Amino acid sequence: xxxxxxxxxxxxxxxxxxxxxxxxxxxxxxxxxxxxxxxxxxxxxxxxxxxxxxxxxxxxxxxxxxxxxxxxxxxxxxxxxxxxxxxxxxxxxxxxxxxxxxxxxxxxxxxxxxxxxxxxxxxxxxxxxxxxxxxxxxxxxxxxxxxxxxxxxxxxxxxxxxxxxxxxxxxxxxxxxxxxxxxxxxxxxxxxxxxxxxxxxxxxxxxxxxxxxxxxxxxxxxxxxxxxxxxxxxxxxxxxxxxxxxxxxxxxxxxxxxxxxxxxxxxxxxxxxxxxxxxxxxxxxxxxxxxxx
Numbered sequence: 630x631x632x633x634x635x636x637x638x639x640x641x642x643x644x645x646x647x648x649x650x651x652x653x654x655x656x657x658x659x660x661x662x663x664x665x666x667x668x669x670x671x672x673x674x675x676x677x678x679x680x681x682x683x684x685x686x687x688x689x690x691x692x693x694x695x696x697x698x699x700x701x702x703x704x705x706x707x708x709x710x711x712x713x714x715x716x717x718x719x720x721x722x723x724x725x726x727x728x729x730x731x732x733x734x735x736x737x738x739x740x741x742x743x744x745x746x747x748x749x750x751x752x753x754x755x756x757x758x759x760x761x762x763x764x765x766x767x768x769x770x771x772x773x774x775x776x777x778x779x780x781x782x783x784x785x786x787x788x789x790x791x792x793x794x795x796x797x798x799x800x801x802x803x804x805x806x807x808x809x810x811x812x813x814x815x816x817x818x819x820x821x822x823x824x825x826x827x828x829x830x831x832x833x834x835x836x837x838x839x840x841x842x843x844x845x846x847x848x849x850x851x852x853x854x855x856x857x858x859x860x861x862x863x864x865x866x867x868x869x870x871x872x873x874x875x876x877x878x879x880x881x882x883x884x885x886x887x888x889x890x891x892x893x894x895x896x897x898x899x900x901x902x903x904x905x906x907x908x909x910x911x912x913x914x915x916x917x918x919x920x921x922x
Contacts, residue, residue: 646790646834731878735853747841765856
């Protein structure tokens with residue numbers, strides 16, 4: 630039996646490729662994440678372009694006077710609050726219910742959509758960026774702010790995690806987004822969350838999010854987790870570092886293959902880092918009609 634989730638929630642995740650779980654993080658934990666994130670926004674005033682820590686929205690006019698921080702890169706490396714969130718025991722229990730007891734840290738990032746038009750994320754699958762030997766890989770989104778239709782909540786196409794290895798290329802170059810003809814917008818569902826709730830989506834699920842058209846902040850801490858035997862197609866790097874990323878259970882040196890379809894995310898555009906930078910290579914945004922209010 631599942632530790633935290635109900636069997637109905639596990640079945641929903643397996644069927645649809647995503648679920649929302651209420652109240653995973655306490656009000657005190659959320660408040661700490663809010664305060665720490667505010668501190669990073671203030672620090673971003675000191676940078677004029679992208680750094681190893683900050684992805685800033687240059688097109689939106691990022692400056693010391695009006696910081697436009699889109700992403701904190703690897704936040705767990707830069708503050709203990711984010712590291713604790715990544716290792717949250719209740720969260721790991723939930724993940725164990727979905728991918729088993731041997732859990733590896735994959736990545737963290739914090740997406741920050743500023744009020745009045747904060748950047749959208751074009752439709753894509755995480756699998757398009759980092760395919761592996763099996764697809765027991767998922768993404769957790771911790772709602773630091775409420776996730777609403779107006780501020781660009783995550784949208785997912787139910788059942789799309791059972792689809793093909795969607796092509797994320799344009800003119801032969803990886804642009805980190807699928808063709809809109811691949812997205813059934815009529816079926817897409819928004820994951821609406823309150824502070825402290827989490828979204829969970831499968832690595833192969835088609836998802837995206839519109840710009841923040843509200844006057845409220847929209848901060849989402851994203852954390853990826855993988856089964857220990859899901860080995861990246863592109864290589865895992867240093868073995869000791871790879872093993873140190875285990876958060877629960879036992880590591881493995883035997884990759885497990887489950888026949889999930891794969892398309893490699895190459896070639897990539899030059900000098901592009903985050904998904905926001907890569908998706909700027911798209912000839913047309915999926916949210917062309919959205920205008921700031």
